Amino acid sequence: MSDKPAPPAEEAAPAEAAPAEVPAEAPAEAAPEAEAAPAAPAEEAPAAEAAPAAEEAAAPAEGEAPAEAPAAEEAAAAPAEEGAAPAADAPADAAPAEGAEAAPAAEAPAEAAPAEPAPVEEPPKAPTPPPPAEPTSAPLNVTVEDVNDTSLTIKWRSPEVLGDSGLDGYTIEYCKDGATEWVVANAELTVANRLVLKDLTTGDLLNVRVVAVNAGGRSEAAALVEPVHIREVVDRPKIRMPRFLRTRLVKHLGEQINLLIPYNGKPKPVVTWTKNGEPLDSKRANVRNSDKDSILFIRTSQRDDSGVYEMNVKVDSFEDKSSFVIQVVELPGPPASVKLVDTWGFNAALEWTPPTDSGNTEITGYTIQKADKKTGDWFTVLEHYHRLNATISDLIMGNSYVFRVYTENKVGMSEEAAVTTEAATIQKIGISYKPPEYKEHDFSEAPKFTASLNDRAATVGYTTKLLCAVRGSPKPKVMWMKNQIPIGEDPKYRQISNQGVCSLEIRKTGNYDGGVYTCKAKNAHGEAVVACKLEVKQVIVADADKEKEEE
Incomplete structure (x- = not known):
């Protein structure tokens, strides 16, 4: 084994290709691939040093190299086609391989190359645009707070729905009654719920509307119900409701109702009356209005006259409202039914149901009476009784009794009563009286x-x-x-x-x-x-x- 150190990965790749009869163009093609890799020593190593290094790497694998040559060809060709990344992996497998271990090291890249295809990167997706902003709902309850001969003050309530973008402010517009051109009263949006319109012309009739604005645009306009007359109001309307009308007014059926309610207002106010939100029936109620008061007159009250009466006093755009309740009551009806539940000893148990007609007021109690069938005279046994069942005691042995129940309310006791259909008979039972025995006291x-x-x-x-x-x-x-x-x-x-x-x-x-x-x-x-x-x-x-x- 040679003592020379192992060449870099870029040099090993062309050396292994030589025994496999790789064409001369292969090293030429691999050289540019190696230059593209970050390892610079591949360009400086001479070709002469690459050949002995390749022989030393192939020498220990005698007898096995011919069989594995095609694998080496595939390993050499794969880096040339795939670029710098496989070429960088080659020295990791070839450098530590010595002797018999060189062949397995050469097989690893050959087997891994076709199993791991290069990942394909997808182009980034464009971000989803946010949904368009929505305008708010219309402002609520636009009313007149003050008016004089040159200015008008209005107020309103915030919209119920503001949307995701919130509220930027309000714009107030007005136009003369009968015209179509709206004039913006505020140059900039206002966040307050009140605005004073100044420099107006005395005597004009103006329609006013309020629009809420946010990033979504303008909301629907909320306008005054009636046009406003630009003039000085000397005395605003004010109802002086009598003290006894501040609570429920209770009248008996057939009584006369005559109510005088004073008020203030100048110029002369317009007075209107309603009952339960509807105009008064002129056949049942009469109204007389003057500059200072209004009179409600009902000659003979009936149950249908009960309800909530509202008085409205209006001067131009200013108004004052006041309401009170009239309740017409009468005697209640009798209990719907009464029955005898049980009889034992000297007692009888009764049950009854409330009346179908309470007289337009609450039931305050019941009156229970009994009558002996022998005499037929009625006697009261319970008054102002609040339950729907009772036990009548102290009945006489051998007598039969019938019972009746009256209903009570604030007016009085019902004219009729509910009477039991069955009679309670108190049976005669033999009684032997045995006086108690007392121990005589010794006074000695x-x-x-x-x-x-x-x-x-x-x-x-x-x-x-x-x-x-x-x-x-x-x-x-x-x-x-x-x-x-x-x-x-x-x-x-x-x-x-x-x-x-x-x-x-x-x-x-x-x-x-x-x-x-x-x-x-x-x-x-x-x-x-x-x-x-x-x-x-x-x-x-x-x-x-x-x-x-x-x-």
Whole structure:
């Protein structure tokens, strides 16, 4: 093996072509291909050095080179036809190959070349253009805010649909009534929802319209409903609605309705009335208008007169609206049906359904009455009852009852009632009364003094009394003693016992009546004793009085 280093890929390609009897034009064609590759050494290597390098590369593969020569021809021809890219791959396979490994290295490019065709690049596609912008919808609710003899102020609301490009602004145009030429009021677009048109001619009738503008162009125009008269309005219209009409006005069927509603406005306003959005029926309602007020008059109200009444006062382009509600009510109808659901004991259960006619107002309750079939007299058992079922109790055994139900509302109770078709019969049931058994209470009690005796002082010659109180069951026996000696039936003493109060009266006490007095109460359960001390005092007479007594 030679020590010379392996030549570059551009030199190996023509060397391998020589044993395969490649025509002389092949190296000449490959040279330009090699020059196009980025490797520069291919141009400087001499042809003499290329031949020994090719022999050294082919020498170790003896016996196999003839069989593989066609493969080498294909490997040499492929780079020449396909250009610089396959030529650059050749040295990667041939350079490391030495001895017996050269042949497999030569086969790899031959097999890979037809399997991998060169990719074909597609031309880039043109970008999809964006969809064209769409204009916005028309502005909303164009109205007059102010007007005088030289200017007009209008306002409006933004469009509902702005589109993808948004809103650039508004342009306002006007023209005289009857003309076709529109004049642009604003030189530049305005983003505000209000504009003042100045330098106008007094007395003109102008039509005004507003157009929204964005990248998609102009929207549909939104115009004032009526042309505007350019003049000074002295007093704008204003309705002064009475306080009682600010809420619902309720009238009974057949009542008269007479409403006076004042207003302001100059010059004289134009007053119009509507009911539920429709003009008033002149056969039902009369209207009289003056410079300061308007009168709505209905001689006899009916249910059909109920509704929302709206008053509109207009001066040129200015107007004021006010509405109120009139509700004509009457007595309700009876419940649609009533039935007896059940009867048990002394009770009957009823159910009923609401009336078909509520009287044009809400139902406030029901009144339930009962009647004994024997007498036929009706009695009210429930009033202002709010449920649709009730239980009637305290019915008499053996009697049969029918029931009726009235409907109530704000006007009153219905003229008719719904009556049950079936009667509730209270069956007779045998009842045996057994009085309850009570355990007799034992009231027995030993004597006990609730008020004891108190010590006393008495004067000779005067009557005194000792008092105490005792209780006990059975009634205790009371005994009085003086100095532990029973008094007994001594007439000097009077013993009284009444409702548990015991008293001892000592008549005309003397010097010997003083001492300890005891009261003893005794019954079968025990006894009780109380005592007190009685002191008898002598009357002291002065000496002068004694002398007079002796004289």
